[in-house]
Amino acid sequence: MRRALERISLIDVFMWIVGGSIIGIVLVGSVATIRSGQYSIRHWSDFLIFGVAQGSVYALIALGYTLVYGILRMINFAHGEVFMSGAYTAFFVADALSKSGFLGQNPLLGLLAVFAVSMATSVTVAVILERVAYRPLRRAPRLVPLITAIGASFFLQYTFRGFYGSGFKSYPEVPVLQGSWVWGGIVSIQRIQVLVIVAAGLLMLALYTYVQRTRAGKAMRAVSEDKDVAALMGINVDAVIVQTFIIGAALAGAAGVLYALMFRQVHFFMGFFPGIKAFTAAVLGGIGNIPGAMLGGLFLGIFESVGPILFLDGLGVPAPYQLKDAIAFTMLVLILIFRPTGILGERLARAKA
């Protein structure tokens, strides 16, 4: 008994108190918010659907982090900029198609073109990034590619700022995506949210099938387990690594358009917060784990959308929604402390170089 107690350090006790009080606040706040009756079911379903849409975008970006981590045990911190580069470049196509009226007359083809440009741009940026910034450092100590990734991230932000300017650009409206559907006055879903959720769902399904069922997908899993032995099977490891960056970037490029269609603006800095959030989602789900990134993204999106009001409104916090980022990162820190492996994944620190 005594010895068991001795093994619990003061820090552990402190962390449990912190964790316990946060859970306490969340519970008290939630009960108070619900009892206040200020929010109807309609409100909650709005928050939930918004959260799912936002979370789908996080999930798509998170997959890029997790795929690259799975193969290289490296966090590609420039992935947010890969996302930005596609959405920002595709803005010009979307804008031109909108002004010429094409997007109104032929929305399917128009949107496909916007997606194609965005995904192609993101893929190009990611492939160059891998070749120029990461491949030469593959055998360097872990900290080196991390610093390079942060440098690449700034480089990309300021390059795109240089090319496209530093102001916000507003993404055009797509007429068919305006408006929403309502069921029974309770559930209302915007068309754009339907597009986001369905498109993200289909992309994730395609990715999962690719990784699980195809020869190339199996080779990807083999490389993520053991590069030398994968090479001994005749697998071209470099080609698989490039392919991984391509897939992650294509998903990020698609996510970029979905994000821009939802929030209707682009900017050279737009990759930063979604990037960090998606990284959080990937860690949340278990970095390196594909279903984990999907789950983590959805969870974070919903948590961010429902959480601030639910947890804080009843406590009398004046503008709870402004605290959504603080809440998201509090959750990240708590998860890293209490469950470093994330929901489904392997331990971040245990990963080999």
Next chain:
Amino acid sequence: MAILEVENVHTYYGNIHALKGISLTVNEGENVTLIGANGAGKSTLLKTISGLLHPKQGMIRLAGEDLAAYQAHEIVGKGVVQAPEGRRVFGRLTVSENLEMGAYTRVDRSGIADGIEHVFTLFPRLKERHNQVAGTLSGGEQQMLAIGRALMARPRVLLLDEPSMGLAPILVQSIFETIVQLHAAGTTILLVEQNARMALQIADRGYVLQTGQIILSDTAGNLRQNEMVQKAYLGMA
């Protein structure tokens, strides 16, 4: 006819001179063993032949062709296939998926299916567990899978790095029986072993490696009679 020729190969790990001028040959259809103590450089030699390490000096030829220009994954396509030390199966892939990865260089679908059937007749245990992830197999089963996986590439030369390592005696026996069977069916084998007693019983010829150098080479029968080999590797007084 010599199918694999290693000529004066020097391999380094940074400043560590691990192979100091290795020369050996393996003839078509032969079963050649390379024995040596822990740390002698056996795995280093196999990695150099497979192209995972690059010799600083020397040459490796397959059927007369210099392999220096090829990367590891291309050398597999040429027909030099290795089952690495410690089995190293893909633990999160199923048994069948591991075998598919072994056949990665092949495109003949029906041939691959036949190959899988062949591996399953060789190792019926793998057939029973074909949908199980390899990480949950026992050590012996993993070794069978590692050998089966290498066979899937239809090797012209099969490199086996200590297949008996860490196995219970009865499994060691069965792995060696499999090697004899493969050899009898015409597979050319270079077998690396610390278990010199067993290796010299089944091999045609052998080389003895000590601290990066070949110190002896002879027929397996003569090596078994060699006093130095008996003392140092067969544990006889």
